Amino acid sequence: KAGVTQTPRYLIKTRGQQVTLSCSPISGHRSVSWYQQTPGQGLQFLFEYFSETQRNKGNFPGRFSGRQFSNSRSEMNVSTLELGDSALYLCASSLVAGVGTGELFFGEGSRLTVL
């Protein structure tokens, strides 16, 4: 069974640009969550999608957005990039949503560097 696939794995952007990251969840999983991982900050929740609807959103500015498609694949977008957006962006899928007691299956992440 294929795991969570994130693309691209690495990317470099400059300040002011925008970026789109993609995530394909495990087959059958309908919940997709996104986390930002930075050194010293751990993982911080960005948002969760289920059945193409955003269920929760973390404390990030509106420059961070996402969406989910009918096949459960998800994308996140960051506009007007800032240096502080440099991070590893992790996508996690889960069999169920809204439960809060289910296992998250993480992808290997997309490492974004903003110059």
Add this chain to the structure above:
Amino acid sequence: GENVEQHPSTLSVQEGDSAVIKCTYSDSASNYFPWYKQELGKGPQLIIDIRSNVGEKKDQRIAVTLNKTAKHFSLHITETQPEDSAVYFCAASIKDTGNQFYFGTGTSLTVIP
């Protein structure tokens, strides 16, 4: 919102010794506490979890304890092996908030052969 603190940030142990990582949380509504292990270049992977109605859970060499009164939970790894070397994250989830998890800042564990 919930705040999860994790200590220590780095931990080195000799192979065969035990390792303990501690976390505290702030919101008494948190009811689910997973632990994730992240190896270099990989995403975090769940290794053990505990729910608020349980005080202790064990899975082979790994155990987790939860003290709801004090709002802290701990990961215990016994008979450590070099392959246990990784970054470990604790997390907490508040009841009825979906898959929004609050993570600690991580503990980098090194097991010295």
